[in-house]
Amino acid sequence: MSKGSLYMLPVPIAENALEIYLPRKTIEKARGINNFLAENAKTARAFLKQLGHPKPIRELNIEEIGHQPDETQIDHWLAPIEKGEDVAVVSESGCPGIADPGAQIVRRAHRKGIRVIPLVGPSSLLLALMASGLDGQKFRFCGYLPIKEPERKDEIQRLEELSLIANGETELFIETPYRNNAMLEDLTKYCKPTTSILVASDITGPNELIQTRTTSEWRHNPVRLPKIPTVFGLLATKSKVRD
Amino acid sequence: MSKGSLYMLPVPIAENALEIYLPRKTIEKARGINNFLAENAKTARAFLKQLGHPKPIRELNIEEIGHQPDETQIDHWLAPIEKGEDVAVVSESGCPGIADPGAQIVRRAHRKGIRVIPLVGPSSLLLALMASGLDGQKFRFCGYLPIKEPERKDEIQRLEELSLIANGETELFIETPYRNNAMLEDLTKYCKPTTSILVASDITGPNELIQTRTTSEWRHNPVRLPKIPTVFGLLATKSKVRD
Numbered sequence: 001m002s003k004g005s006l007y008m009l010p011v012p013i014a015e016n017a018l019e020i021y022l023p024r025k026t027i028e029k030a031r032g033i034n035n036f037l038a039e040n041a042k043t044a045r046a047f048l049k050q051l052g053h054p055k056p057i058r059e060l061n062i063e064e065i066g067h068q069p070d071e072t073q074i075d076h077w078l079a080p081i082e083k084g085e086d087v088a089v090v091s092e093s094g095c096p097g098i099a100d101p102g103a104q105i106v107r108r109a110h111r112k113g114i115r116v117i118p119l120v121g122p123s124s125l126l127l128a129l130m131a132s133g134l135d136g137q138k139f140r141f142c143g144y145l146p147i148k149e150p151e152r153k154d155e156i157q158r159l160e161e162l163s164l165i166a167n168g169e170t171e172l173f174i175e176t177p178y179r180n181n182a183m184l185e186d187l188t189k190y191c192k193p194t195t196s197i198l199v200a201s202d203i204t205g206p207n208e209l210i211q212t213r214t215t216s217e218w219r220h221n222p223v224r225l226p227k228i229p230t231v232f233g234l235l236a237t238k239s240k241v242r243d
Numbered sequence: 244m245s246k247g248s249l250y251m252l253p254v255p256i257a258e259n260a261l262e263i264y265l266p267r268k269t270i271e272k273a274r275g276i277n278n279f280l281a282e283n284a285k286t287a288r289a290f291l292k293q294l295g296h297p298k299p300i301r302e303l304n305i306e307e308i309g310h311q312p313d314e315t316q317i318d319h320w321l322a323p324i325e326k327g328e329d330v331a332v333v334s335e336s337g338c339p340g341i342a343d344p345g346a347q348i349v350r351r352a353h354r355k356g357i358r359v360i361p362l363v364g365p366s367s368l369l370l371a372l373m374a375s376g377l378d379g380q381k382f383r384f385c386g387y388l389p390i391k392e393p394e395r396k397d398e399i400q401r402l403e404e405l406s407l408i409a410n411g412e413t414e415l416f417i418e419t420p421y422r423n424n425a426m427l428e429d430l431t432k433y434c435k436p437t438t439s440i441l442v443a444s445d446i447t448g449p450n451e452l453i454q455t456r457t458t459s460e461w462r463h464n465p466v467r468l469p470k471i472p473t474v475f476g477l478l479a480t481k482s483k484v485r486d
Contacts, residue, residue, distance in 0.1 A: 008373045020271075021363055025263040098372060098379040107376030110455045118370040120264055120447065126369050127361040129341060130251045133350030136341040140383035140412075169383075204363070212353045 004081040006109045007033060007088040008102070010095045010121025011047050013229070014205030018050055021204060026119040027051060035061045035080045035087040037069075039101055044090050065089075069101050074108045081114050093229070095123045099143065099174060125172060128200035128231035131210045132170070135235060139170035147179075156190045156234075163195075163236040172198075172233045180225040183232060184218065191215040191234060198233035201225055247324040249352045250276060250331040251345070253338040253364025254290050256472070257448030261293055264447060269362040270294060278304045278323045278330040280312075282344055287333050308332075312344050317351045324357050336472070338366045342386065342417060368415060371443035371474035374453045375413070378478060382413035390422070399433045399477075406438075406479040415441075415476045423468040426475055427461065434458040434477060441476035444468055 009030050012021045019027065031053050038044030041064040045057050053060065063077050080087050089096040089105055095118075096102040109116050129136050140162075145155045159171040175183040180201070187197050193216040200210040207226060212233075252273050255264045262270065274296050281287030284307040288300050296303065306320050323330055332339040332348055338361075339345040352359050372379050383405075388398045402414040418426040423444070430440050436459040443453040450469060455476075 020268040021266050023264050023266050023365075028263075095369060095373050095379075097374070097376075098369065100379065102373075103376050103379055105376075106374060107455065110376050116374040116376070116453055117451070118374040118446070118453070120363075120365045120370065122266075122363045123366075123369050126338060126341065126366055127363065130253075130338050130345075131340070131349060131359040131361040133340075133346050133348075133353050133359070136338075136343065136346055137386045138384065141381065143380045203361070208360070210359055210361070212350065 002084060003114060004084050004086040005115045005117050006078070006081060006106065007086060008096050008106070008116065008118040009088040009090045010119060010123070011091050011093060012204065013094045013122045013124050014202055018047070021122055023120050026121055029119055030088060033086045033088045035085055037063050037065050037077050037087060037089045037102075037105060039065060039067065039092045043092060047090065065101060065105070067101055069104055071104060074105055077105065078109060078112065078114065081109075095121060098123055099125060099141065122204055124200070124203045124229060124231050127203045128198065128210065128233065129170065129172065132198040132200065132233055133212050134170040134196060134198055134233055135168050136170070138166060138168075139172060141172045143173060144175065145173055152186060153190050156186060159234060160191055160195055160236045163234060164238065168235055168237055170233055170235050172231060174229070174231055177227040177229055180227060180230045184223070184225060187232065187234065188215050188218045188222075192236065194237055196235045196237070198231070199223075199225065200231040200233075202228045203231070245327060246357060247327050247329040248358045248360050249321070249324060249349065250329060251339050251349070251359065251361040252331040252333045253362060253366070254334050254336060255447065256337045256365045256367050257445055261290070264365055266363050269364055272362055273331065276329045276331045278328055280306050280308050280320050280330060280332045280348060282308060282310065282335045286335060290333065308344060308348070310344055312347055314347060317348055320348065321352060321355065321357065324352075338364060341366055342368060342384065365447055367443070367446045367472060367474050370446045371441065371453065371476065372413065372415065375441045375443065375476055376455050377413040377439060377441055377476055378411050379413070381409060382415060384415045386416060387418065388416055395429060396433050399429060402477060403434055403438055403479045406477060407481065411478055411480055413476055413478050415474060417472070417474055420470040420472055423470060423473045427466070427468060430475065430477065431458050431461045431465070435479065437480055439478045439480070441474070442466075442468065443474040443476075445471045446474070
């Protein structure tokens with residue numbers, strides 16, 4: 001009997017019809033899988049229903065892995081694969097394993113000689129970068145920044161410095177939605193006037209806003225950001241001062 | 244008259260049917276656009292034909308932007324947008340603006356107050372990372388490594404060091420396909436035995452190979468890589484020696 005595979009299954013990132021944001025290959029593959037590892041079982045059930053999974057949702061094997069998957073459960077979660085069935089890691093939003101739990105499970109799968117197959121779908125990070133005009137030839141994603149001062153200021157300025165040292169590397173990060181405005185204020189407060197700052201909100205959603213401006217432009221034209229998932233970025237350049 | 248928008252249009256990354264790897268939204272949007280900025284006009288024409296663009300391909304306005312788009316042409320390329328038409332930047336493979344030209348054009352669009360809209364599609368970098376088991380909470384992409392020694396060895400060891408300093412940041416990079424085997428050999432030669440090395444070849448293609456192993460595992464089980472686009476990665480950990 002041949003082994004199953006571990007699929008990485010993305011889900012849409014905004015409130016919209018999944019069948020127009022997921023490729024047919026992703027949808028069809030997901031409909032053929034009966035074992036899912038989900039950060040949150042409830043939203044995974046809703047997603048699978050919306051996807052038109054042919055089986056009654058209650059008959060699917062959906063394991064909740066949470067934010068910090070329990071290492072001791074991974075072998076159990078991967079067990080169906082040894083019996084020839086496929087298993088899919090499904091994200092809460094976007095691509096599993098990217099700014100999201102799932103990597104430890106994949107790591108174990110590689111050790112066990114299980115084939116891991118990524119499916120195509122939306123990633124807010126990648127879409128933000130594509131539409132940012134910042135450098136996509138060299139970039140870094142560093143998750144969340146510290147919340148407290150002075151660590152936050154230090155980290156923003158460290159990222160600016162790293163971007164500069166690497167000759168204009170793009171630095172991407174995210175923030176909890178209710179702190180979006182505080183983040184943009186801090187960036188405009190602490191960054192150099194010529195640094196480019198990206199704000200990418202509600203990507204693929206009805207209120208999509210993707211804008212890159214210099215610190216000084218943001219200072220002159222402040223915006224209020226909605227409390228929805230937002231990707232931030234910065235790119236520092238050797239002061240061709242434009243002020 | 245309202246302005247048009249600038250779309251970022253991805254294309255499939257392997258030789259396969261685009262309608263199963265691109266979401267419906269991406270396909271439908273692309274079919275409604277008549278102005279394209281392409282790295283290579285010939286492959287863009289082939290792609291638009293395969294996509295089932297409703298207009299005769301020769302009637303489409305396809306501008307070739309090349310590898311290093313000419314800054315002085317950007318205003319001309321964006322001109323249809325001022326007349327209310329949409330323009331799309333189309334990649335050779337994968338997502339435009341990511342490890343690909345396009346960012347300068349987007350940057351100019353932001354300056355001109357043009358809306359930039361990214362469309363969902365495959366990215367070999369992102370798919371490689373999703374299926375790697377390496378850390379997707381903090382990662383960096385740094386393009387191509389130097390070809391000549393000692394710069395190459397120095398850069399590989401610098402990346403290992405950066406990964407370690409950042410507590411296990413994933414470092415991703417690419418190589419020209421005919422040098423894939425040389426790259427894997429150099430990684431196994433210069434990295435520490437416990438460092439994890441990712442090889443991701445022909446993603447979404449018929450010979451997809453995505454594997455993460457430690458340096459020492461690769462040394463004991465060397466593979467021959469095909470001459471097809473491959474993403475490499477590494478992640479260094481504080482020597483929990485497994486040898």
